[in-house]
Amino acid sequence: MKNRIFGIETEYGLLIKADQSNVSPSGVARHIIQHLFGQKKHGVIDWHYRGHDEPPGNGGFLLNAGRMYVDMGHLEYASPECHSLWDLLSVDRAGDLLLQDCLDELELSEKVSIIKNNIDHETDATFGCHENYLVSREFPFNYQGLGLLMPFLVTRQVFTGAGRIGMARTADGWIGLDEIEGGRGDLTRGAAEEPVIYQISQRPDYIVNDFFEWVQHNRAIVNTRDEPLADPERFRRLHLLMGDSNMAEETTLLKMGTTGLVLQLIEDGHAPTGLDFDDPVQTLRGISRDQTLEWMVTLSTGKQLSALDIQEEFWEAASKHYTGQDEETDWVLAHWESVVKDLRKGYQSVVGRVDWASKLWLLENFREAEKLEWDDPWLKSLDLEYHNVDLKAGLYHAMAEEGDAPRFTTIDLVNLSKHTPPRNTRAFGRSEVIKHVVKEGWADFLEQTAKHQDPRRPPYVINWSVLQLQGSPPFVMADPFRTYVQESRDYCSDGSAHPTPEALLKKQDI
């Protein structure tokens, strides 16, 4: 899509199915990382400290130029940089399959499931699916510019939400006295809040601010951290953490594509105005929890309209200015219009295309067939199973297999994307260097000589915008739109500059 680089970071949940108190999700996560890099050589593990919470061995870059690691106890996959939405879809699904492959190969799939969702119904824990959009440094990163984005972000959940049963307790972590006395257990719990049987999005319960720079506390609709991971004089990265992890392929494409187009509307001065909310955070939550599915909101002007009306205004502006811009833009515009129009007919019209609608459809029918009440724990278990990435088990994948959910990529393409980068971004250059490091056998060397390694002088350091092989100068990739194909190959082929594992072995007298 024009002038845009996209990326998705997914934190996965790990469900330990067997009753084994000695198995922890974080332990399984580390086992998987070791298998992925150590045994399967799907990339190169980091041998340096990336931060106080990322010691050597915590994760690494993959052959597809994305990154897999453990973050706060969760497996996390950061996709490589994509210029095409379809590349993004394939590499996003490739992350799911890489992890499921590990479970299968470790013979753990009977005991463990990888869940691509964002909440734990029981503990109220949340974990994210972060979106990244590269914008120019000139993007109006202020209240005026980002304020134009707010009405779109608050209302897009009508087609991007993943849905969930119930609600989290008060998002700020305060526990009401009545709950301490009365205990928990009611899925509609929440002091002085309207009961919620089912809501369309998972993250609004945890979003407490409109703009903020942190990602672990005080989560905001728009994260304002200035970390472009590219030339800071030319680029900035919009980092969103209020969205849900999506299973539906059409939703993944639409979520990223529509947001990219609205950013373009703001860049070009074409964004709709006069759609502000007095309290975007409460409006976000209110839409998600609206049991009527009418999603009526009140603007700062006092005018009332629905979330679908607001989406339609953004679609009209984008359609007016960007129709014919490129094929992906035209696809996004057509499907954006279609999904908003169909949602007006009822949620059943978007089953298979929109996650919250698909899940609700499954749960409603199962509940009816089995004569279950909404607070039956089986339904929460099915809610989770919708997000199981295992093609043989997950309920979303069952719908796709039955033809109830359209696919926009193929399993062959997804498999290829496990180890192949997008070809038109700097991910390609990074992958060339990763392939070189794998081929030279650094992984085995480091494994065998781990106790001799000095994490302050690792043989290689790989990062998003810069990498370095020991003995060579840093290789900077400041422009995510460039492939660096020739430079990266030249860098790797300069054998005299950096040592081979054998030479280092000799030098260190190991």
Next chain:
Amino acid sequence: MKHAYADIQSVGSFDRKERPVDPISKPSGPGEESGPKRPETDSPSRDNLMKRMRKVDPKQAEKYRQRTGE
């Protein structure tokens, strides 16, 4: 926009059940009822879907103990 690997043909048994959609296809015109359609059935009564749902451990949500992330 067309992916470099778009011509790869699916060969596995599971692949044949997938219905890849040409990413460049689009509804034939604004205002027409031409987007992807809802499933033809009114309920997920197909044996496979219900079978898969019934196989889910009713208590598995209680075993899903996650830490808060980002």
